[in-house]
Amino acid sequence: MAKSMLIISRQAPWSGPSAREALDIALAGGAFDLPLAMLFLDDGVLQLAPAQQPDAVQQKNLAANLQALPLFGVDELFACQRSLARRGMPSEGLEPAMTVLDDAELQALIARFDQVVTL
Structure with missing residues (x-):
């Protein structure tokens, strides 16, 4: 049986x-x-902010990748309540x-997985 994996995305969408x-790993898996x-x-929750304008910083939009996650079988998606609140x-x-x-x-979620990858 394959080991379960939790991918934690902690970076803002345009900071690197x-x-x-993180999204590519999730889609491939x-x-x-x-x-x-x-x-x-x-800052990973900033990826979830609506109406982003990636063209302004010469980047590609991550929204399509986010929307594709459930289509690729990544149905378990989580966000940190404290991170959302701190960013309004x-x-x-x-x-x-x-x-x-x-x-x-969050602690219970992380403990549930065999492997945890943080990006």
Whole structure:
């Protein structure tokens, strides 16, 4: 049986390649039916902000990759409640839909997976 993996994305969408790499790993793993989930933590929650303008910083839009996660079998998507609150983002209506977790729930989530990759 394949080991389960949690991918934690902690970087803002345009601060470097880490946000895109985390999404690429999730999409590739999902395409191969690996049991994985994705958690957006710290500045990683900024990837979930609506109406981003990546052209302004000469970057590609990550929104299509985010929307594709469920299509590739990555159905378990999580966001950190504290990270959202610190950045003034609402925890309701996130797209794609995800479960918002408090600190205790985050610890339980991380403990549930065999491997944890943080980018």
